[in-house]
Each structure stands twice: as structure tokens, then as C-alpha cells.
Amino acid sequence: MSRNYCLIMAGGSGTRFWPRSRVAKPKQYLSLFGDQSLIQESVQRFANFIPEDCIYVVSAKSQKEVLESQTTNLPKQNMIYEPVGKNTLPAIGLAALFIAEKDPEGILIVSPSDHLIQNFELFRQTIESAVLIADKKDGIVTIGITPKFPATGYGYVQTAGEIQIGQAIKSFAVNQFVEKPNVEVATGYLKDGGFFWNSGIFIFKVSVFLESVQKYAPELYADLMQIKEHIGTDTYEEAVDRIYNEVKSISIDYGILEKASNVFLVQGDFVWNDLGSWEEVYKYDKKDENQNAQVGEVVFLDSKNSYVYAPNSLVAVVGLDDVIVVQEGDTILVCKRDRAEDIKAVVGEITKRKLDQYL
Amino acid sequence: MSRNYCLIMAGGSGTRFWPRSRVAKPKQYLSLFGDQSLIQESVQRFANFIPEDCIYVVSAKSQKEVLESQTTNLPKQNMIYEPVGKNTLPAIGLAALFIAEKDPEGILIVSPSDHLIQNFELFRQTIESAVLIADKKDGIVTIGITPKFPATGYGYVQTAGEIQIGQAIKSFAVNQFVEKPNVEVATGYLKDGGFFWNSGIFIFKVSVFLESVQKYAPELYADLMQIKEHIGTDTYEEAVDRIYNEVKSISIDYGILEKASNVFLVQGDFVWNDLGSWEEVYKYDKKDENQNAQVGEVVFLDSKNSYVYAPNSLVAVVGLDDVIVVQEGDTILVCKRDRAEDIKAVVGEITKRKLDQYL
Numbered sequence: 001m002s003r004n005y006c007l008i009m010a011g012g013s014g015t016r017f018w019p020r021s022r023v024a025k026p027k028q029y030l031s032l033f034g035d036q037s038l039i040q041e042s043v044q045r046f047a048n049f050i051p052e053d054c055i056y057v058v059s060a061k062s063q064k065e066v067l068e069s070q071t072t073n074l075p076k077q078n079m080i081y082e083p084v085g086k087n088t089l090p091a092i093g094l095a096a097l098f099i100a101e102k103d104p105e106g107i108l109i110v111s112p113s114d115h116l117i118q119n120f121e122l123f124r125q126t127i128e129s130a131v132l133i134a135d136k137k138d139g140i141v142t143i144g145i146t147p148k149f150p151a152t153g154y155g156y157v158q159t160a161g162e163i164q165i166g167q168a169i170k171s172f173a174v175n176q177f178v179e180k181p182n183v184e185v186a187t188g189y190l191k192d193g194g195f196f197w198n199s200g201i202f203i204f205k206v207s208v209f210l211e212s213v214q215k216y217a218p219e220l221y222a223d224l225m226q227i228k229e230h231i232g233t234d235t236y237e238e239a240v241d242r243i244y245n246e247v248k249s250i251s252i253d254y255g256i257l258e259k260a261s262n263v264f265l266v267q268g269d270f271v272w273n274d275l276g277s278w279e280e281v282y283k284y285d286k287k288d289e290n291q292n293a294q295v296g297e298v299v300f301l302d303s304k305n306s307y308v309y310a311p312n313s314l315v316a317v318v319g320l321d322d323v324i325v326v327q328e329g330d331t332i333l334v335c336k337r338d339r340a341e342d343i344k345a346v347v348g349e350i351t352k353r354k355l356d357q358y359l
Numbered sequence: 360m361s362r363n364y365c366l367i368m369a370g371g372s373g374t375r376f377w378p379r380s381r382v383a384k385p386k387q388y389l390s391l392f393g394d395q396s397l398i399q400e401s402v403q404r405f406a407n408f409i410p411e412d413c414i415y416v417v418s419a420k421s422q423k424e425v426l427e428s429q430t431t432n433l434p435k436q437n438m439i440y441e442p443v444g445k446n447t448l449p450a451i452g453l454a455a456l457f458i459a460e461k462d463p464e465g466i467l468i469v470s471p472s473d474h475l476i477q478n479f480e481l482f483r484q485t486i487e488s489a490v491l492i493a494d495k496k497d498g499i500v501t502i503g504i505t506p507k508f509p510a511t512g513y514g515y516v517q518t519a520g521e522i523q524i525g526q527a528i529k530s531f532a533v534n535q536f537v538e539k540p541n542v543e544v545a546t547g548y549l550k551d552g553g554f555f556w557n558s559g560i561f562i563f564k565v566s567v568f569l570e571s572v573q574k575y576a577p578e579l580y581a582d583l584m585q586i587k588e589h590i591g592t593d594t595y596e597e598a599v600d601r602i603y604n605e606v607k608s609i610s611i612d613y614g615i616l617e618k619a620s621n622v623f624l625v626q627g628d629f630v631w632n633d634l635g636s637w638e639e640v641y642k643y644d645k646k647d648e649n650q651n652a653q654v655g656e657v658v659f660l661d662s663k664n665s666y667v668y669a670p671n672s673l674v675a676v677v678g679l680d681d682v683i684v685v686q687e688g689d690t691i692l693v694c695k696r697d698r699a700e701d702i703k704a705v706v707g708e709i710t711k712r713k714l715d716q717y718l
Binding site for chain 2: 312313318320323330331334342343345350358
């Protein structure tokens with residue numbers, strides 16, 4: 001069996017966790033639960049069954065400092081930096097070049113860095129089933145999360161027939177990938193069955209991936225091959241800056257998965273959440289008897305179902321239910337829980353007022 | 360006509376404006392509107408028509424530093440310090456000793472330091488009418504605020520017949536002082552007429568006041584006369600510490616006003632508020648088109664009728680109406696407006712948790 005590698009995608013930048021997530025410290029570097037940041041939890045999850053020198057991270061150059069400070073257990077040469085963000089397919093492609101240099105037949109497990117995953121043993125079994133399929137069937141394998149409700153915030157994967165090649169976890173051929181649906185369509189998916197949430201976790205042989213890039217994204221492939229020439233030489237930095245800058249932004253879903261035929265899905269029944277807003281953090285955090293969750297010293301007085309994050313302050317919440325209060329430095333968010341999605345608009349307003357020091 | 364003196368009572372300590380009011384900085388020292396603190400506004404109000412060397416302040420020894428830093432325009436010897444708080448009658452008595460030394464027939468205007476007063480010209484005319492009555496009738500005169508609604512947070516004064524001795528503002532003999540009523544009783548007062556809110560502003564000749572103390576609070580009078588012996592000597596500090604410590608706590612209302620017969624009331628129609636909670640500050644502060652008031656940089660997103668104080672932070676309020684958000688150092692209050700009175704309970708809880716650094 002081939003050797004396994006892990007590639008953690010950590011280039012994202014976002015505003016959903018403002019004021020904690022800042023331009024210089026996106027979500028994956030935040031400790032939303034306990035002491036470990038999301039990327040540290042992601043690395044640890046894989047380090048339990050993949051040697052650390054086989055764990056790679058692809059990120060943005062601008063995040064080098066915070067990334068390296070949080071991944072001191074990984075070799076520095078396993079940190080691959082995009083000079084500029086080009087979405088997932090070029091990012092995975094760039095990292096795949098380095099892994100292919102080392103082990104072209106290695107199996108690569110690509111994972112987001114900023115999701116919540118619980119039930120480690122089930123997660124590992126699921127990944128191992130995917131690895132088996134990637135190895136035995138030269139497949140492109142995705143983990144599909146069994147949907148719990150008609151979510152409109154996730155892409156879906158529609159499965160075809162079940163497959164069985166000795167793997168532990170239920171797996172399927174894939175019929176199609178579908179974009180984020182509206183609530184009626186999503187409700188239909190759950191009723192029809194055979195639909196899964198797209199987890200953003202993909203497993204394939206490095207060689208199978210690069211062949212797919214060549215087949216479905218030949219321009220990107222040509223660019224990657226150019227970059228490959230410079231790996232290990234003095235000209236690499238200059239070359240990647242120049243060539244990558246011209247690369248077209250495209251997701252792996254759109255660029256390969258929706259087009260390829262050898263795509264499979266392993267059913268993910270572990271606890272999974274993409275942590276899209278403070279509301280999700282509240283949902284998964286520990287709560288007291290009034291369903292309040294807190295980080296820091298908080299006095300709740302006739303307040304329930306609320307979330308407070310202010311590790312260095314005392315916060316008093318009086319007579320308010322269903323609120324989110326977050327303090328980070330000189331910024332404070334006070335938000336009704338069902339409006340957590342609107343933080344983007346707050347960030348937009350701050351940008352409009354040119355108060356960049358708060359972003 | 361006698362000379363006028365002003366005595367500003369600044370010894371209060373309170374928790375209603377937590378987290379801005381702290382043990383070391385009670386309400387009177389806060390700038391709730393604009394740049395000036397409430398005590399600075401109070402001093403300024405009188406300094407418009409009373410020479411600064413005739414303006415006295417009585418306060419607690421523990422407030423000496425903050426008081427002197429905010430009243431640099433007043434002579435230091437006009438600052439009278441209680442070694443320990445004993446309510447208004449002993450405090451006024453102690454200060455009256457010093458004023459009597461200078462001018463026993465002077466007229467003393469006693470005023471709280473922490474109230475909101477607007478319409479300065481009407482205020483001055485009201486005080487001048489009271490001074491006239493205090494002078495001509497050797498009266499104990501109080502300013503009664505024409506009630507706007509059946510408040511349950513104020514004491515009331517019931518008037519008897521109107522008097523006219525040439526003063527500009529409508530004035531009355533006083534029938535009785537009554538404690539804070541419940542809402543039914545207060546509604547009755549407004550319906551019956553002749554009731555006014557007790558403003559805590561009193562005007563009398565120093566001599567008339569001291570005679571009243573002698574008559575209605577003879578023990579206190581004896582103690583004050585003992586202290587008087589030490590004024591201007593090296594033994595004053597020791598004597599006041601020792602004697603004042605034994606004095607009984609009592610308010611001027613209960614100790615004198617409710618008992619004396621020569622009590623008068625001048626009708627106060629200027630804007631007056633005792634600023635009993637953040638709700639009152641919100642009510643009197645400037646508001647934008649969504650009825651939001653703010654100090655500091657605030658993003659209100661679908662939020663109205665709210666108050667934010669955070670001069671050194673950016674605060675975003677999303678999807679919440681009728682809230683109060685106050686940040687002071689490492690403390691944050693987030694409170695439904697109609698629960699502003701419950702801040703005392705928050706302070707109680709912080710005390711219970713022994714987190715004195717936040718008080």
C-alpha cells in the first residue's frame with residue numbers, strides 16, 4: 001500500500017469571526033474551543049495516524065508568521081506558500097508538486113484547516129476507507145457528511161450505487177456535485193436521500209490528482225510543470241511569484257470533481273461543522289444550565305442562550321437572551337444570535353469608514 | 360442682603376453607573392455628557408453667580424484626590440472632608456461650621472453634585488427666589504421639581520398655601536415631606552396637585568440651619584460644637600476623626616425638614632434629573648435618527664433606541680434594540696435598557712465572587 005500524506009489548506013481569510021478574526025489572523029489560527037487553534041486541532045487530528053514529516057500545509061505568504069508559530073511540530077519545508085490566493089485547485093496543485101517530488105504514488109488526504117470534527121476514531125476509519133478506495137480504484141474520493149437538516153450553506157454531493165471493496169465505512173460512486181441549494185431544494189435532497197454535504201476533504205493518489213489536472217485544467221497543469229522545474233533551485237521564489245500570479249483562480253470542486261468520472265464518496269458520520277459563524281461556535285461550545293457559553297469572567301443576570309468571549313475582561317449581561325458578545329482588543333461585537341451572518345456587513349461598514357485598524 | 364454661599368455635596372458613592380463608576384470614582388466625577396464631569400457642571404452652574412471662594416464642597420476623605428483634581432478653580436480650604444460618611448445632615452453641619460466662622464448670617468445653598476440641570480437662567484431665578492425667602496422669612500427653603508410623571512424613585516414634598524414676598528418664582532409653604540411612594544400613591548399625588556419632587560437642593564441662613572440642628576438634632580449639635588473648638592488648630596484632624604466617628608447617620612430631610620415649621624418650597628420648572636441609572640443618561644443624551652446615543656466609534660446595524668459608551672473602542676451592535684453597552688477598562692456591561700436598575704445586582708455578584716478589581 002502507498003504511503004499517506006496530508007495536506008492542510010490554510011490560506012483562507014474571512015470576516016465571519018470578526019472581531020476575533022482579523023486580516024492578520026484568520027479563523028484557522030483562532031482557538032475557538034479550548035487552547036488549540038483550529039489549525040492546530042486539524043494537524044493533531046492527522047498526526048495521530050500520519051507521521052509529521054508527511055503533513056504539509058498550503059497557505060498564503062502573508063500568513064507565514066502566524067502559521068509557523070502555530071505549527072512548530074511540522075518541518076518548515078512542508079509549508080507551501082501561495083504568493084497570492086488562487087482558490088483550492090492551484091493551491092493543492094502547487095503543494096502536490098512537492099509531495100510528488102518525494103513520493104509520486106503517495107496518497108494525499110486534503111483537508112480544510114478550520115472545521116470542527118469530533119469522534120476521532122470514526123473520523124480515522126472514514127479516512128482509512130477513503131484511502132483504500134483511492135489506492136485500489138485510483139479514485140478521487142471525497143468525504144460526504146450525512147446531512148442533519150436542509151442546510152443552505154453547504155454544497156451537496158449526490159451519490160449513485162454503493163461500492164464495496166473491503167473498506168469499513170459505507171461508500172458510493174458519485175453522480176454529481178451540486179452548488180449550495182435554496183431551502184426547498186435542500187429539503188428535497190433530504191427527502192430523496194443519497195445526498196451528502198461536501199466536507200471539503202478529498203483523498204487521491206498524487207499521480208491521479210496530477211493526471212486529472214492535466215486532463216481537466218491543462219493550462220494550470222502547464223503552469224505547474226513550469227514551476228516544478230524550479231523546485232529546489234535558487235530561482236524557485238521568483239518563478240512561483242511570476243507564474244502563479246498568472247494562474248486562474250478555480251476550486252477543486254469546479255475544476256476537477258464535477259468533471260471527473262472516477263469520483264467516490266465515503267459517508268462521514270462523525271460530528272462535523274464548518275464553523276461558519278459565531279452561532280456555530282455557540283452551538284458546539286460547552287454551556288451552563290442556562291445554556292450560556294463563555295470564555296472569560298461573565299456575570300449573566302436573567303440572560304440565557306448567550307455566548308460571551310472576552311478572556312481578559314469581566315462582562316456583565318443583564319436581561320438579554322440569545323446574544324453574542326465578543327471582545328478582542330479595542331473592538332467589541334454585541335450581536336443577536338440569529339444575526340451572526342451579518343458580521344460581514346459590519347466589516348463592510350468599518351471598511352467604508354476607513355477604520356482599517358479595527359479589521 | 361446677606362452674602363450667598365454654595366455647598367456642593369459630593370460624598371456619595373454608588374454603583375448605578377458601573378462599570379464607569381468605580382469605588383475610587385463615583386458618579387459625580389464622571390463625564391456623562393460631554394467633557395465636564397457632573398461635579399464640574401454643578402460647580403460651574405453656581406460659579407456663574409456666586410464667587411468661587413464662596414463655593415464649598417463636602418466630600419469623603421477617600422475622594423480627596425479625584426475631587427481636588429476636578430475642582431482646581433476652588434480654594435483648597437473650601438473642601439471639607441468627612442472622615443466617614445454619615446448622610447447629609449452631619450455632612451452639611453460639618454461644612455456649615457466653616458462657613459459660619461466666616462459669615463454666620465450668610466445664606467447657604469446646598470446642592471447635590473451629581474444631578475442633571477438644564478435651563479440655566481430659570482435655575483438661577485429659582486435659586487434667587489429661594490434665597491430671598493430664606494433671607495426675609497428666616498426660612499428653610501427647598502426647591503421642588505414640578506413632577507412630570509408618577510415617579511416612584513423620588514421623595515415628594517406636599518405644599519400648603521402659596522406665598523408671595525416679591526420673589527420671581529412661584530413659592531409655597533410646605534405641608535409635609537413624604538418618602539418614595541408606590542406608583543398608585545404617586546399617581547394620586549399628581550392627580551391631587553400640590554406635590555413636588557424633592558430635588559435635594561436646600562437654601563437657608565447658616566444661622567437658621569444651625570439653630571434647627573440645635574433644636575431637632577441636639578446630640579449632633581453638641582458634637583458639631585465640639586468639633587468647632589478645634590477648627591483652625593493642630594488638633595482639628597484628630598478631633599474630627601474621633602468625634603465624627605460617633606455621630607449618628609441621618610439625612611437632612613429626616614433630621615430637620617420633616618420636623619421644622621418654617622419650611623418653604625420654590626417651584627422648580629427647569630429641566631432636572633437625578634440621573635439614577637444609565638437609562639436616564641440615555642434619555643438626556645443626544646441621539647441620531649434611529650434614537651441611538653453613542654460615545655466612541657459605533658456601528659449600529661439594525662439596532663435602535665440604544666446607548667453605547669466606549670470612547671476608546673469600536674463597538675458593533677447588530678440586530679438589537681433597547682440595549683446599553685458600556686466599556687470601561689477591562690469591564691463591559693451589556694444590558695437591556697429596562698433592566699438598568701439591576702446593575703446593583705451585578706455589582707453584588709462581582710462582590711460575591713471576590714473580583715474586587717472590577718469594582
